[in-house]
Amino acid sequence: METVIKTNKLTKRFADFVAVDEISFDVHKGEIFGFLGANGAGKTTAMRMLCGLSVPTSGEATVAGFDVFTQPEEIKKNIGYMSQKFSLYEDLTVLENIQFYGGIYGLTNREIKEKSAELTEKLGLQKEAKKLVRSLPLGWKQKLSFLVAIVHQPKIVFLDEPTGGVDPSMRREFWDLIYDAADKGITIFVTTHYLDEAEYCNRVTIMVDGKIEALDSPSGLREKFGVQKIDEVFYQLARKAKRSGD
Amino acid sequence: MSAITLNNITKTYNKGSILAVDDVSFSVEKGEVFGLIGPDGAGKSTIFRMLTTLLVADKGTATVGGYDVVKDYKTIRTIVGYMPGRFSLYQDLTVEENLNFFATVFSTTIEENYDLIKDIYVQLEPFKDRRAGKLSGGMKQKLALCCALIHKPEVLFLDEPTTGVDVVSRKEFWEMLKRLKEQGITILVSTSYMDEATLCDRIGLILNGKVLSIATPENTIQAYPEKLYAVKSKSMYKLLNDLRSFQGTINCYTFGEYLHLSISCSEEDVKKYLNEKGYNDFVFKPTTPTVEDCFIRLLKTENGNGNKDK
Numbered sequence: 001m002e003t004v005i006k007t008n009k010l011t012k013r014f015a016d017f018v019a020v021d022e023i024s025f026d027v028h029k030g031e032i033f034g035f036l037g038a039n040g041a042g043k044t045t046a047m048r049m050l051c052g053l054s055v056p057t058s059g060e061a062t063v064a065g066f067d068v069f070t071q072p073e074e075i076k077k078n079i080g081y082m083s084q085k086f087s088l089y090e091d092l093t094v095l096e097n098i099q100f101y102g103g104i105y106g107l108t109n110r111e112i113k114e115k116s117a118e119l120t121e122k123l124g125l126q127k128e129a130k131k132l133v134r135s136l137p138l139g140w141k142q143k144l145s146f147l148v149a150i151v152h153q154p155k156i157v158f159l160d161e162p163t164g165g166v167d168p169s170m171r172r173e174f175w176d177l178i179y180d181a182a183d184k185g186i187t188i189f190v191t192t193h194y195l196d197e198a199e200y201c202n203r204v205t206i207m208v209d210g211k212i213e214a215l216d217s218p219s220g221l222r223e224k225f226g227v228q229k230i231d232e233v234f235y236q237l238a239r240k241a242k243r244s245g246d
Numbered sequence: 247m248s249a250i251t252l253n254n255i256t257k258t259y260n261k262g263s264i265l266a267v268d269d270v271s272f273s274v275e276k277g278e279v280f281g282l283i284g285p286d287g288a289g290k291s292t293i294f295r296m297l298t299t300l301l302v303a304d305k306g307t308a309t310v311g312g313y314d315v316v317k318d319y320k321t322i323r324t325i326v327g328y329m330p331g332r333f334s335l336y337q338d339l340t341v342e343e344n345l346n347f348f349a350t351v352f353s354t355t356i357e358e359n360y361d362l363i364k365d366i367y368v369q370l371e372p373f374k375d376r377r378a379g380k381l382s383g384g385m386k387q388k389l390a391l392c393c394a395l396i397h398k399p400e401v402l403f404l405d406e407p408t409t410g411v412d413v414v415s416r417k418e419f420w421e422m423l424k425r426l427k428e429q430g431i432t433i434l435v436s437t438s439y440m441d442e443a444t445l446c447d448r449i450g451l452i453l454n455g456k457v458l459s460i461a462t463p464e465n466t467i468q469a470y471p472e473k474l475y476a477v478k479s480k481s482m483y484k485l486l487n488d489l490r491s492f493q494g495t496i497n498c499y500t501f502g503e504y505l506h507l508s509i510s511c512s513e514e515d516v517k518k519y520l521n522e523k524g525y526n527d528f529v530f531k532p533t534t535p536t537v538e539d540c541f542i543r544l545l546k547t548e549n550g551n552g553n554k555d556k
Contacts (some may be wrong), residue, residue: 038412039384084410138286165409167436168538169545172499179483182351193412194439196502200482218503229502231413238414 002029004156004187005050010059010068012045019045021210023058029155032178032188032200038238042210043191047158048108050189052076064155077105080149080186081172084164087145090134094125097133098148105152119147139170156187163194175200198230206237213237247312249401249432250274250297255306256367257292266292268455269306274434274448279427281446282436283541289455291331294405297434303367304377311400318455324352327394331405331436333386337379341370341389344378345396352397362429366422384415391422402426404435408442420445440538451541453548468538472496476504476515476533481523488523492516497546504529505537 005027012119014019020042027033037043048054050063052072061068064078088097095116102112120129123143133141150157159178163171171194178200182188190201198204199218206214206221214221214237218230225233250273257267262475267289274280282290297310299319308315311325335344343368349356360367366388373381378389387407394402404423408416420442423433435446443463445448450460459466479485486505489498494511509516513530519526 005346038414039410040382113344161410165286165406167438167541167545169542170285175500179486183483193410193416195413196500199502200500234413235417238412241414 003027004029004065004138005033005061005063005189006196007050008059010046010049010061011057012024012042012049012054013057018210020049020056023207023212024059025205025212025215027156027187029187030182030185031203032182032190032201034198034204035189035191035207036195036198036204036234037191037207038241040243041207041238041241043207044119044160047160047189047191050075051081051158053080062184074111078155080154081160082145082149082157082162083160084142088133088141088148091132093130093132094120094136094144095129097144098151098172101148101151105113113150119151120143122147139166139173141171142166143174143177146174146181150181150186156189157181159188159190161191161193163192163197171197187236195229195231195234204230208235208237208241209243213240247276248273248276248309249276250280250308250310250434251306252293252297253306253426255293255296255303255308257289257301257303265455267296267303268453270455270457271306272450272457272460273512274432276432277427277430278447279433279435279445281422281443281445282434283440283449283537284452285438285545290450290452291405293452294328294330294403294434294436298326298403299323316406324397325400326403327397327399327401328403329390329405329407330396331409333390333395335378335386335390338377340375340377341381342374344389345392348393349396354397356396358458359396359398362426364393365425366392366395369437383410384412387411387415387419391419395426399431401432401434406436406438407499408437408439416442432489436491440536440541443537443541449537451544453545458544458548466537467535468541470535470543472508472543474535474539475507475509475513475530476501477507477516477520477528477530478504479520479528485525485528492519494519498542499542501538504533506533508543 003026006022009022010020011022013106023046035043049056049068052068054070054076063075066074092100098116098119099112102115120126146162163174178188203217204221205212221230221233225236253271255267255270258265268331284290296303297308297315299315299322302316310322313321315322345356370388408419427433437443448460448462450464451458489495489507494509494515496510498505498507517530
């Protein structure tokens with residue numbers, strides 16, 4: 001099985017605060033990997049290191065075959081990233097956003113044209129293609145920004161709370177897109193606060209106070225903790241946290 | 247007396263071209279926790295803004311605490327607490343300064359109503375000298391709730407207070423709401439977490455500016471018209487696609503560990519189909535709907551009636 005993310009005792013300190021504390025795990029190609037934890041557990045810091053945006057204090061990690069210490073620019077070219085807060089340019093139209101990101105990632109004009117047609121059709125946004133992104137409902141924006149994040153066919157895409165505030169029906173449409181991308185071999189690394197979504201992952205980690213406290217398939221976690229639902233695993237682990245969201 | 251009433255409230259934007267709230271009427275009783283559930287763009291925030299007197303309706307009337315939202319807007323502003331969907335405290339002020347500011351604006355002091363916020367504020371106290379902008383998501387939300395409560399409001403408006411908040415903090419947040427309710431405070435809250443909807447006394451499902459149903463969570467669930475099944479197998483994505491293309495399927499979607507399925511054929515037909523498709527390890531069993539299933543069904547039926555979301 002091909003490994004697309006490999007970390008070994010990866011650590012990030014801010015002064016005397018250990019945000020991420022010696023985390024070690026592997027993520028396989030085409031896997032949907034859920035990264036859970038309470039607010040402040042260290043998820044975003046860990047993700048920023050893996051995206052080449054933050055230099056680790058110690059440990060090792062490779063993403064898409066590149067080293068996070070020495071090859072952060074190569075990593076950025078080979079991954080996609082989407083967060084709830086920033087994803088698309090609100091003042092550009094749907095098409096302009098696709099063109100912009102396609103251009104940034106070095107797609108040819110022809111590829112951009114094909115992608116524009118493919119994406120708007122996939123989302124049923126043909127009528128809205130020339131509208132400003134600002135005017136779209138949140139769920140549509142999130143779906144579009146996911147497809148834009150994988151416009152360059154990255155090996156792996158990082159999704160930071162992609163479905164926050166999105167209604168149950170739209171969340172499922174979003175996950176249909178995730179399944180489809182994973183089916184085509186793109187590895188998905190996703191954080192979420194909706195624990196039903198943890199069930200849609202192949203494997204799930206739960207971070208507590210900067211450490212990985214659990215890593216297994218959803219059914220494996222349920223068995224190990226002797227509970228019916230992932231929520232209960234999360235409660236058991238997150239309640240032990242000493243950090244209170246800061 | 248009802249704490250909140252809306253009578254045929256309509257609100258449009260862009261010179262009437264966007265219908266945000268469409269002839270909405272409902273009331274919330276004193277001491278009730280009422281949940282507004284609906285997709286983004288359904289009109290929830292517009293309703294919050296009209297009731298907190300920040301927007302004026304095109305048509306219809308509304309009251310809060312017995313006061314008219316247009317005529318008596320000044321009185322209403324003193325008796326309501328409002329937590330908007332976006333964090334709207336002063337980022338450059340510290341935790342304590344923010345709280346002091348809101349207390350002063352409402353001519354009160356932190357000490358006077360400390361009892362009401364005590365449970366929440368003790369968790370913030372270690373960070374009281376930190377600027378609000380530097381707090382984590384969960385902490386910001388706690389501070390916003392304190393600021394909305396510091397003048398001891400009669401009615402509390404919470405617009406998606408727990409979005410982006412982890413499940414443990416959400417649970418704590420709802421325990422706080424329960425205590426506020428016990429003190430007689432009326433709460434109107436919107437959320438995208440369906441487990442929270444279940445904790446409300448009554449919920450209103452809202453779509454395209456219209457309130458489609460109002461009932462207790464139990465009655466909402468009981469009104470679910472079809473039989474619902476839970477299905478699973480080893481490869482869930484394949485199962486989902488196969489069941490969606492099965493002609494006896496009304497609706498099929500992921501639901502945690504299982505898929506939820508409603509059908510227009512017999513149970514035997516489904517089993518036969520799955521056997522034909524080569525599944526030999528599947529689980530297929532009846533299941534009880536949840537508020538989430540009701541919501542999904544409603545969206546599908548309504549949007550299926552040519553009422554496509556904008």
